[in-house]
Amino acid sequence: xxxxxxxxxxxxxxxxxxxxxxxxxxxxxxxxxxxxxxxxxxxxxxxxxxxxxxxxxxxxxxxxxxxxxxxxxxxxxxxxxxxxxxxxxxxxxxxxxxxxxxxxxxxxxxxxxxxxxxxxxxxxxxxxxxxxxxxxxxxxxxxxxxxxxxxxxxxxxxxxxxxxxxxxxxxxxxxxxxxxxxxxxxxxxxxxxxxxxxxxxxxxxxxxxxxxxxxxxxxxxxxxxxxxxxxxxxxxxxxxxxxxxxxxxxxxxxxxxxxxxxxxxxx
Amino acid sequence: xxxxxxxxxxxxxxxxxxxxxxxxxxxxxxxxxxxxxxxxxxxxxxxxxxxxxxxxxxxxxxxxxxxxxxxxxxxxxxxxxxxxxxxxxxxxxxxxxxxxxxxxxxxxxxxxxxxxxxxxxxxxxxxxxxxxxxxxxxxxxxxxxxxxxxxxxxxxxxxxxxxxxxxxxxxxxxxxxxxxxxxxxxxxxxxxxxxxxxxxxxxxxxxxxxxxxxxxxxxxxxxxxxxxxxxxxxxxxxxxxxxxxxxxxxxxxxxxxxxxxxxxxxxxxxxxxxxxxxxxxxxxxxxxxxxxxxxxxxxxxxxxxxxxxxxxxxxxxxxxxxxxxxxx
Numbered sequence: 001x002x003x004x005x006x007x008x009x010x011x012x013x014x015x016x017x018x019x020x021x022x023x024x025x026x027x028x029x030x031x032x033x034x035x036x037x038x039x040x041x042x043x044x045x046x047x048x049x050x051x052x053x054x055x056x057x058x059x060x061x062x063x064x065x066x067x068x069x070x071x072x073x074x075x076x077x078x079x080x081x082x083x084x085x086x087x088x089x090x091x092x093x094x095x096x097x098x099x100x101x102x103x104x105x106x107x108x109x110x111x112x113x114x115x116x117x118x119x120x121x122x123x124x125x126x127x128x129x130x131x132x133x134x135x136x137x138x139x140x141x142x143x144x145x146x147x148x149x150x151x152x153x154x155x156x157x158x159x160x161x162x163x164x165x166x167x168x169x170x171x172x173x174x175x176x177x178x179x180x181x182x183x184x185x186x187x188x189x190x191x192x193x194x195x196x197x198x199x200x201x202x203x204x205x206x207x208x209x210x211x212x213x214x215x216x217x218x219x220x221x222x223x224x225x226x227x228x229x230x231x232x233x234x235x236x237x238x239x240x241x242x243x244x245x246x247x248x249x250x251x252x253x254x255x256x257x258x259x260x261x262x263x264x265x266x267x
Numbered sequence: 268x269x270x271x272x273x274x275x276x277x278x279x280x281x282x283x284x285x286x287x288x289x290x291x292x293x294x295x296x297x298x299x300x301x302x303x304x305x306x307x308x309x310x311x312x313x314x315x316x317x318x319x320x321x322x323x324x325x326x327x328x329x330x331x332x333x334x335x336x337x338x339x340x341x342x343x344x345x346x347x348x349x350x351x352x353x354x355x356x357x358x359x360x361x362x363x364x365x366x367x368x369x370x371x372x373x374x375x376x377x378x379x380x381x382x383x384x385x386x387x388x389x390x391x392x393x394x395x396x397x398x399x400x401x402x403x404x405x406x407x408x409x410x411x412x413x414x415x416x417x418x419x420x421x422x423x424x425x426x427x428x429x430x431x432x433x434x435x436x437x438x439x440x441x442x443x444x445x446x447x448x449x450x451x452x453x454x455x456x457x458x459x460x461x462x463x464x465x466x467x468x469x470x471x472x473x474x475x476x477x478x479x480x481x482x483x484x485x486x487x488x489x490x491x492x493x494x495x496x497x498x499x500x501x502x503x504x505x506x507x508x509x510x511x512x513x514x515x516x517x518x519x520x521x522x523x524x525x526x527x528x529x530x531x532x533x534x535x536x537x538x539x540x541x542x543x544x545x546x547x548x549x550x551x552x553x554x555x556x557x558x559x560x561x562x563x564x565x566x567x568x569x570x571x572x573x574x575x576x577x578x579x580x581x582x583x584x585x586x587x588x589x590x591x592x593x594x595x
Binding site for chain 2: 003006007010011014018021093094096097099100101102103260263264265
């Protein structure tokens with residue numbers, strides 16, 4: 001395990017170094033990323049500027065949601081991006097090379113392409129989070145800081161799990177996988193807003209099926225110190241980031257199953 | 268000696284999705300798929316001793332790479348038994364991978380944008396080779412493959428021949444007992460081909476590495492392999508030495524003569540004139556009916572010769588005839 005972490009970091013260092021060979025391209029891509037995610041926030045801002053607040057939520061609070069989700073997503077986009085473009089590996093037959101190495105394929109695929117330029121979205125998220133929490137004057141206690149970190153880590157795991165699931169489908173078919181993007185990128189957009197804005201079935205979907213609410217809405221309640229109108233207990237708000245880790249674990253089990261299927265059918 | 272690789276009655280069928288032509292066919296394919304079964308391996312059996320160097324040959328689609336994939340543990344067959352170093356490879360993919368090396372002539376295992384040395388370092392971590400052992404093996408390989416000047420060059424800037432030397436070295440850094448080479452000389456110029464062959468020979472002789480070589484280049488086979496396994500349509504047609512392979516078709520040999528008189532006609536009951544190129548003739552004969560010595564003296568008595576030599580029919584021809592026999 002420790003050894004795998006070490007290998008992961010080695011891969012990351014090597015990958016970053018080879019991306020730094022094209023320094024100008026790195027700077028422009030990061031900046032472009034910063035701007036394109038920035039326009040998303042402009043949309044949020046425009047909405048609240050028009051209506052003041054939506055169902056009791058004001059802009060600074062939503063900025064906290066936005067920040068948490070985008071930081072988590074940026075991390076998983078950088079760290080698990082290899083899964084996002086995985087079907088190309090299957091199509092070209094390049095995946096055989098990964099199977100020939102004495103390591104888990106998930107580890108190798110994850111680090112295939114560590115995208116340092118995702119730092120653009122990360123900056124965006126940090127700015128929104130800091131600005132939002134200053135505006136609502138969050139009472140930062142060590143516990144709340146830890147919970148924030150846990151929520152971000154859990155979120156990164158959850159999004160990575162979604163990337164893994166999307167990639168796993170390529171073991172069966174390499175056609176029309178773009179539909180999965182509605183869950184990953186759509187999920188980010190959804191989780192940027194408080195859960196109470198949505199209809200009940202939608203809330204349930206994002207709590208129990210794809211537990212996005214567990215890494216944004218519920219921990220944010222505890223961090224902002226609000227009483228949840230949905231009635232979630234406090235202990236649940238504090239433990240909910242663990243659901244993201246569990247989701248990734250399940251996704252990796254499904255991945256192993258898919259790999260086994262692929263090796264038996266070998267297309 | 269106990270065999271290192273045992274393959275018994277291995278079989279594998281692929282299901283290929285078929286689709287009706289046209290847009291309507293594509294839509295129908297979404298809901299209802301028809302599959303066509305393609306038999307890639309149909310009862311393959313062989314055993315390899317440690318230190319053998321075997322040529323595994325056959326036309327495209329014969330089942331060569333399917334066999335190699337199964338031996339490498341990355342594909343699961345549907346029937347038959349297989350053990351590599353006492354392990355079932357597909358049940359122990361990772362343990363198996365640590366003890367084999369694989370080189371695909373058409374694909375790289377190195378990192379395109381990185382200098383060669385960094386690829387080597389990454390492989391050390393992937394294979395968990397202890398640092399001092401890695402250093403020793405690497406230096407040995409650098410020496411043997413003459414890689415010194417290439418180590419700091421990014422892989423994408425290497426010529427194909429240089430890259431192939433690095434690929435071979437990379438596949439050996441974890442000291443595998445078995446090496447699978449898939450078309451290692453494809454696309455190489457003549458000098459590089461010779462260099463790669465020489466390296467493969469030395470690896471096999473000096474380091475005792477077992478080598479399975481799949482190739483379309485019959486010069487590779489003639490230069491390197493004592494034993495050849497010939498497959499077609501998922502079945503083994505022939506498994507033996509090059510001499511046995513030839514004997515299966517015929518014992519025919521060729522006497523090539525350069526006549527002083529380019530117009531002369533050779534008429535001998537024991538030979539067939541296969542080719543005529545001005546004064547150069549290719550005479551086919553069966554050494555069981557007439558010895559080479561006797562034939563040479565007979566021909567030389569009638570026709571003044573400038574030069575002569577005796578050779579075997581090229582292996583391509585032998586193999587083409589075995590396939591022909593099989594078709595009938």
